Amino acid sequence: MVTITDVANAAGxxxxxxxxxxxxxxxxxPETRRLVEQSIRKLGYHPHAGARALASSKTNVxxxxxxxxxxxxxxxxxxxxxxxxxxxxxxDYDLLLLTKDEGPAALQRVASSAxxxxxxxxxxxxxxxxxxxxxxxxxxxxxxxxxxxPAGLTCVDLDFAAAGARCVNHxxxxxxxxxxxxxxxxxxxxxxxxxxxxFLRGFTEAAQARRVSATSHSCAHSYEAVSSCLDELFAGDxxxxxxxxxxxxxxxxxxxDLRHRGRRVPEDLSxxxxxxxxxxxxxAVSLTTVAIPAAEVGELAVEMTIRHLGGQVAxxxxxxxxxxxxxxxxxxxxx
Amino acid sequence: MVTITDVANAAGxxxxxxxxxxxxxxxxxPETRRLVEQSIRKLGYHPHAGARALASSKTNVxxxxxxxxxxxxxxxxxxxxxxxxxxxxxxDYDLLLLTKDEGPAALQRVASSAxxxxxxxxxxxxxxxxxxxxxxxxxxxxxxxxxxxPAGLTCVDLDFAAAGARCVNHxxxxxxxxxxxxxxxxxxxxxxxxxxxxFLRGFTEAAQARRVSATSHSCAHSYEAVSSCLDELFAGDxxxxxxxxxxxxxxxxxxxDLRHRGRRVPEDLSxxxxxxxxxxxxxAVSLTTVAIPAAEVGELAVEMTIRHLGGQVAxxxxxxxxxxxxxxxxxxxxx
DNA sequence: TTGAAAGCGATACCAC
DNA sequence: GTGGTATCGCTTTCAA
Numbered sequence: 209m210v211t212i213t214d215v216a217n218a219a220g221x222x223x224x225x226x227x228x229x230x231x232x233x234x235x236x237x238p239e240t241r242r243l244v245e246q247s248i249r250k251l252g253y254h255p256h257a258g259a260r261a262l263a264s265s266k267t268n269v270x271x272x273x274x275x276x277x278x279x280x281x282x283x284x285x286x287x288x289x290x291x292x293x294x295x296x297x298x299x300d301y302d303l304l305l306l307t308k309d310e311g312p313a314a315l316q317r318v319a320s321s322a323x324x325x326x327x328x329x330x331x332x333x334x335x336x337x338x339x340x341x342x343x344x345x346x347x348x349x350x351x352x353x354x355x356x357x358p359a360g361l362t363c364v365d366l367d368f369a370a371a372g373a374r375c376v377n378h379x380x381x382x383x384x385x386x387x388x389x390x391x392x393x394x395x396x397x398x399x400x401x402x403x404x405x406x407f408l409r410g411f412t413e414a415a416q417a418r419r420v421s422a423t424s425h426s427c428a429h430s431y432e433a434v435s436s437c438l439d440e441l442f443a444g445d446x447x448x449x450x451x452x453x454x455x456x457x458x459x460x461x462x463x464x465d466l467r468h469r470g471r472r473v474p475e476d477l478s479x480x481x482x483x484x485x486x487x488x489x490x491x492a493v494s495l496t497t498v499a500i501p502a503a504e505v506g507e508l509a510v511e512m513t514i515r516h517l518g519g520q521v522a523x524x525x526x527x528x529x530x531x532x533x534x535x536x537x538x539x540x541x542x543x
Numbered sequence: 544m545v546t547i548t549d550v551a552n553a554a555g556x557x558x559x560x561x562x563x564x565x566x567x568x569x570x571x572x573p574e575t576r577r578l579v580e581q582s583i584r585k586l587g588y589h590p591h592a593g594a595r596a597l598a599s600s601k602t603n604v605x606x607x608x609x610x611x612x613x614x615x616x617x618x619x620x621x622x623x624x625x626x627x628x629x630x631x632x633x634x635d636y637d638l639l640l641l642t643k644d645e646g647p648a649a650l651q652r653v654a655s656s657a658x659x660x661x662x663x664x665x666x667x668x669x670x671x672x673x674x675x676x677x678x679x680x681x682x683x684x685x686x687x688x689x690x691x692x693p694a695g696l697t698c699v700d701l702d703f704a705a706a707g708a709r710c711v712n713h714x715x716x717x718x719x720x721x722x723x724x725x726x727x728x729x730x731x732x733x734x735x736x737x738x739x740x741x742f743l744r745g746f747t748e749a750a751q752a753r754r755v756s757a758t759s760h761s762c763a764h765s766y767e768a769v770s771s772c773l774d775e776l777f778a779g780d781x782x783x784x785x786x787x788x789x790x791x792x793x794x795x796x797x798x799x800d801l802r803h804r805g806r807r808v809p810e811d812l813s814x815x816x817x818x819x820x821x822x823x824x825x826x827a828v829s830l831t832t833v834a835i836p837a838a839e840v841g842e843l844a845v846e847m848t849i850r851h852l853g854g855q856v857a858x859x860x861x862x863x864x865x866x867x868x869x870x871x872x873x874x875x876x877x878x
Numbered sequence: 879t880t881g882a883a884a885g886c887g888a889t890a891c892c893a894c
Numbered sequence: 895g896t897g898g899t900a901t902c903g904c905t906t907t908c909a910a
Contacts, residue, residue, distance in 0.1 A: 210655075211903055222881045227905060237879060254655035258596030259903035262886045267593065269639075276625045278821065286617045289624075293640050294611070302658060303640045304604075305628050320545075320589035323637060430824055460795030464827055467799070486613065489765055492799055546887055557897040562889060569890095572895060594887035597902045 218247040271324035275331035291506025348516030367527035372410025379450040387450035389424040449541035456483035478538035496538040553582035606659035610666035626841025683851030702862035707745025714785040722785035724759040784876035791818035813873035831873040
């Protein structure tokens with residue numbers, strides 16, 4: 209293994225000088241710098257991460273806690289992961305992947321062992337049991353999502369309540385008087401996943417405010433579940449003309465089943481989907497969407513984390529305004 | 544921070560004794576063990592990962608290189624990632640996530656900085672430019688996938704050539720004489736992604752052997768791409784009665800478009816999909832599949848990696864036999 | 879502008 | 895069965 213001493217010897221300087229050349233923490237004569245940098249390249253020197261962490265109390269690693277559940281939309285989860293790693297690397301941090309399944313103890317372990325400098329936590333629940341532990345961690349923590357009681361934790365997410373309202377308002381503005389929400393799996397609601405509840409609340413409140421008749425339905429991923437969800441939905445109110453779909457995974461099945469039923473989109477039924485922009489065009493009809501800005505949220509999460517590491521105090525809750533793009537799946541209701 | 548010395552003092556023993564209690568590398572009297580373990584719990588001691596890595600030259604971290612491309616099936620990638628983290632944790636290893644985008648230099652960096660003990664690499668290309676670097680790394684490496692020239696690297700994957708043949712044989716056995724392959728995006732073929740080429744080869748060779756007329760078509764993810772792919776496919780041979788789909792992401796669009804065209808599955812057209820078992824039932828028709836055993840492959844990759852860390856020599860290439868499950872999407876051809 | 883040396887917190891060898 | 899301590903490779907203070 210090539211050590212800092214090897215580099216120092218090769219360059220004819222002290223190890224500390226090599227360290228300073230690398231960190232830039234004190235001024236170095238151009239000549240010395242050249243010599244050192246050349247030796248570094250020639251020897252293929254890479255500082256030993258462990259030694260560095262031990263001496264500096266900094267690992268340059270961020271930990272990301274991801275849900276592995278299949279009742280969530282994996283494609284969206286993947287988008288978050290992708291944007292977080294990419295942003296982390298852009299700031300010279302590596303990313304350690306933790307799973308929610310390991311529970312709170314894993315967070316404790318990673319923080320106390322100095323495996324990572326900070327944590328980013330996904331799939332937050334309204335009353336997330338990890339919050340107290342996270343607060344006690346004495347390492348920066350950023351949540352992607354927001355519990356009911358952030359309790360001083362930093363959070364970043366799409367403003368799902370506003371997103372729910374935005375969908376209702378769009379349909380109401382088009383003239384729809386009776387609409388329905390097709391939401392995530394029952395399991396997602398059951399464990400009180402933060403975004404699901406917030407969206408539902410925004411949807412419901414806006415529907416009341418606009419005096420639009422509205423129902424909401426939880427829907428699992430299988431084709432059968434989608435089908436019976438639609439059965440239930442139209443049985444409850446045959447006059448429904450607008451659908452808000454907060455469950456990207458069921459969109460293909462849902463659109464296909466609607467065609468089976470002879471309900472044309474958007475002539476008979478308007479559809480608004482909450483999903484990543486990139487998925488709007490992958491269907492028979494191009495979808496009116498409220499975008500889930502996964503890339504932006506992931507990047508922000510990393511930036512906020514790094515700001516904390518730089519000393520900024522925690523507690524900011526940043527909810528991004530929803531953006532609706534009308535495409536071909538929504539129009540005025542029939543008649 | 545709680546150190547090993549704190550624990551030692553609390554227990555009234557030497558630091559080395561605490562270390563040995565933890566590692567189990569020498570025998571400890573029951574009494575001492577009890578004392579030490581109690582102090583560890585009371586103080587909430589977690590060994591400092593950096594210090595440990597420095598002293599022992601072991602990080603207990605595995606690095607996983609994932610593709611971030613959207614032309615790949617993200618859901619499948621996510622399944623691999625999930626099984627790899629889970630298996631790694633089961634062996635007491637943490638997982639560091641690297642992206643293919645960072646290129647070969649990142650592998651060098653992670654290996655040389657002793658950030659991880661070993662690497663697992665996904666999205667392998669037939670002539671993968673990372674292979675020489677990987678060989679020079681002097682850390683264990685396991686590929687998920689297989690380049691044309693493994694050159695002594697350890698590989699694990701589904702046997703995609705056999706999978707391609709299996710699909711053809713299934714359709715041929717049912718009596719189909721004219722079939723087509725709907726494959727991954729052009730981009731996937733262009734960068735010579737290992738599994739795509741192997742599958743195509745198996746498909747083509749088996750078709751020749753069975754004297755079945757066969758064409759193959761690359762297909763991007765958008766609805767339009769799927770539609771024009773089917774246009775092209777039926778224009779080339781209107782008599783096609785069997786479709787092999789090696790591109791899970793287009794399945795919903797493809798099935799929906801077939802219905803549009805009035806081609807019933809399986810009455811007019813049989814469909815065999817290569818995808819994770821879990822996706823077989825998420826469509827209007829339950830799909831005959833050749834399973835992509837992501838969970839198994841991920842686990843195996845981790846196990847092989849750990850065996851290498853234990854001293855086993857590299858070079859094993861392990862290709863899992865494909866397993867076909869017939870469901871409702873394939874049947875004898877019409878007439 | 880540079881060098882010397884004291885840690886950082888474990889592990890593992892050498893004694894006893 | 896246990897303790898003492900050199901060592902791992904780097905950062906950073908103190909001195910010059």
